[in-house]
């Protein structure tokens with residue numbers, strides 16, 4: 571079954587997306603074929619060759635040279651410029667898909683679906699599909715730079731960076747694992763909007779997404795998560811920072827700089843962090859094209 575059909579199925583009857591080995595994933599051309607007489611949908615036919623995705627791929631090849639790479643401002647500008655102009659159709663999506671209808675409902679806990687467009691040791695291109703009220707809980711990106719482009723929908727994003735030097739609660743009534751984070755983003759983003767970037771230590775490296783309407787987000791991650799290389803994904807629970815915060819004996823001074831802070835506590839992987847994986851069969855990147 572193709573991506574559009576799978577996502578439509580999910581939207582209509584709440585069934586989860588099938589396992590990659592048991593389902594095929596297509597793109598909007600597949601839907602166009604089924605409804606060839608429907609002019610409104612045909613308008614969203616993807617271009618035969620998705621230049622934007624290919625440009626993005628080549629830029630990633632140039633920019634990400636492995637662990638330790640943090641893109642220069644010029645490289646960030648190059649990647650953001652491409653991402654800012656990308657449309658859902660560049661990766662085989664359309665707002666006409668049933669999944670993205672605002673009234674589309676899922677049964678039970680809304681599960682997030684992900685798909686990988688391309689992955690190598692240096693970077694990964696992937697997408698996440700969040701049904702309404704779907705959540706990607708608070709998690710980090712150790713040593714990584716992540717470009718995110720919201721392609722469809724509306725979502726709330728909250729993000730933190732660690733406060734340095736490290737400030738850890740030594741209160742007796744709360745866990746000593748609490749570490750102070752500074753709020754970097756806490757607001758609603760609606761597509762079409764520009765891409766955002768987080769870096770290893772700045773830009774909101776620890777973030778959470780909550781879908782207000784069904785969403786699709788395209789991520790460029792460099793380098794990808796790797797347990798072997800010490801880039802495992804950790805999850806957190808946040809508690810608003812207050813100056814008295816019931817932190818008995820805590821020596822942290824009240825924050826009066828107008829910034830917002832939160833205590834972050836590492837937690838086990840929450841149940842809603844589990845995602846369904848689907849195969850990507852949208853427009854493909856061609857590894858040696860134009861090189």
Ligand SMILES: [Fe+2]
Nearest residue numbers: 709711716777
């Ligand atoms: Fe993330």
